[in-house]
Amino acid sequence: MPPTNRRSTDSRFSGPLPDRIRHARRLAKLSQVGLADRVGVVPSAVAQWEGRTGTSPTVEHMVRVAKCTGVAFEWLATGRGVTVDSQLESPTIAAESFARDLFEERLLLAFRKIPQKKREKFVVWFEDFV
Structure with a gap:
């Protein structure tokens, strides 16, 4: 053995x-x-x-x-x-x-609820925000 x-x-x-x-x-x-x-x-x-x-x-x-x-x-x-x-x-x-923490996960889940047509505007706004 x-x-x-x-x-x-x-x-x-x-x-x-x-x-x-x-x-x-x-x-x-x-x-x-x-x-x-x-x-x-x-x-x-x-x-x-x-x-x-x-x-x-x-x-x-x-x-x-x-x-x-x-x-x-x-x-x-x-x-x-x-x-x-x-x-x-x-x-x-x-x-x-992958999301690194709960906040990133929440943001991703919320983002997925945004209609496809509005996502580009949101991303541009968010990039300017940060």
Whole structure:
């Protein structure tokens, strides 16, 4: 029976989610602070994600972790598949396309209610406003 604990440099490392997050971060040669900066969270959030009794990241944060560390999202989320997939394509939707907080989400939802004909005027007004 193969060993269940593998070194952090193994290409097919598996383990619980906190271990996979730590492994992804180390593969990318990032500190917890560096990963936090790239994902858009505070460093203590990364420490929580990597702790056995800590909190789990949201799916959006896992997408960002996978993207900025170069690991496969499926592996990060489930532990299945290969850790680093050289065949991974660029995501069709960039993480920057999603609302970053509740205010941006509310603005987007309100914008979608504007009739198509009025959207251009609204965008011009909003750009002048900010």
